[in-house]
Amino acid sequence: MNFSRNLALKYSVFSLARNAFSHHERWPEAWRSPDPKAEYDVIIVGAGGHGLATAYYLAKEHGISNVAVVEKGWLGGGNTGRNTTIVRSNYLLDANARFYEFSLKLWEGLSRDLNFNLMFSQRGVINLAHSDPQLDAYARRGNAMRLNGIDAELLSREEIQRRVPLLDCSRKARFPITGGLLQPRGGVARHDAVAWGFARAADARGVDIIQNCEVTGIHKQGNRVTGVETTRGYIGARKIGLAVAGNSSRLAAMAGVTLPIESHVLQAMVTEPLKPVLHTVVTSGASHLYISQTDKGEILMGGDLDGYNSYAQRGNLPLIEHVIQAAVSLFPFLSRTRLMRTWGGVMDMTMDGSPIIGKLPVEGLYMNGGWCYGGFKATPGSGWVFAWTLAKDQPHELNAAFNLDRFHSGWLLDEKGAGATPGAH
């Protein structure tokens, strides 16, 4: 990658003005589409946010740029483009809190770092409490967050009503609100831009992004990986990193590894666009709802899993009805708003609700997955620690607790205390 190409690729108010003269028809491509080389130092499987972030940090932090990111479909077409874009670090357990807070700090400088506007908006995330015990639990969580250096504020019902005027905070509500926990630095980001920004920045550092290239097998010599079989032929690799959340079990099985994961479908939906009415992210564990308003004006909602193993990327109507009921009970004004779109994504649901980022029991094979509902907010932090793990052949202290061995050593990270029931996390 030469200097002049990098300069031509730099986005700024000047490049915007320059391209306006050519009616925006001569913007250079944001990333190349090279043919795969015979061999790479590292192959990342999956060009979603996590895989692309991993490739970017491998090149930037560790000087490893002989890297390919192979993707079966198109870049960012999986869960990166299907989530509800919420970014937060309001976790109770130390290992989770530190990791997600590290990720949130990366988010805060990421648009500048990538020279790509991720539309990261720290509009706050409010968790609603619907009973006194739940508010006590949020006070405990808020205290735990503060002990880990994370911002947290306990809100009264009146304060929540002031911040979210259209929320039904009356005593007559179906699930009356007693208060809530706010993380002011939480918010949302433009999810597609995260994939595009990391792809462009990784490509500029020499990473090959190879789309429409599905991995169909993992080659081993003894207990060491040697490369991947793909729909575009064999590609050799010294190390392979799986970043294919939703399909981690299938890829690990190609190397003979069985994971503590079930794949489940999770749906999300948007209404028609409205004028600005909802200025923060609001979640309600009791009603199974998280809701925010996009920059386009749509009310964006999600809820629980459909509840059965699925790789379908689409769900069923009972769950959609459930989410809408919860939304209308909390925000009565939504009852006459039309639903515009629903979609589904496939979640890696682990047995303790926490991710797996680390080495697999095959030499040279690593995984980054098991994200359950929560992968989007982790994208930069996950890429950063996964790149470290790939480069140094050992986990960083931030992802040491996310090892695969914990299911056999007993060091589970069960944030919700739900036990080995993947659909319940």
Place this chain on the structure above:
Amino acid sequence: MLLIECPYCGARAQIEFTYGGDATLSRPGDLSAVETKEWLDFVYLRENPRGPHIEWWHHSAGCRRWFKVRRDTLSHEISATGTPDSNLGSGSV
């Protein structure tokens, strides 16, 4: 909406049922004779196939009995249901 054929009650809507997970797992036998690893594998590890999956469902808003379903996890198509002692084949192809 899935239409699920309860072997005891007949075809009913999905909302009458609760999912119970992989039905191909077999609980290790005599506790004292089994290695810890075998137990942990039983509790945590799943084949998680993309395709036919043999699974438990509970007719929780009906007869409240458990039964087996053979369902494709990619298409959601249900190809067979049966009582707990029935053999619906293997989960993965």
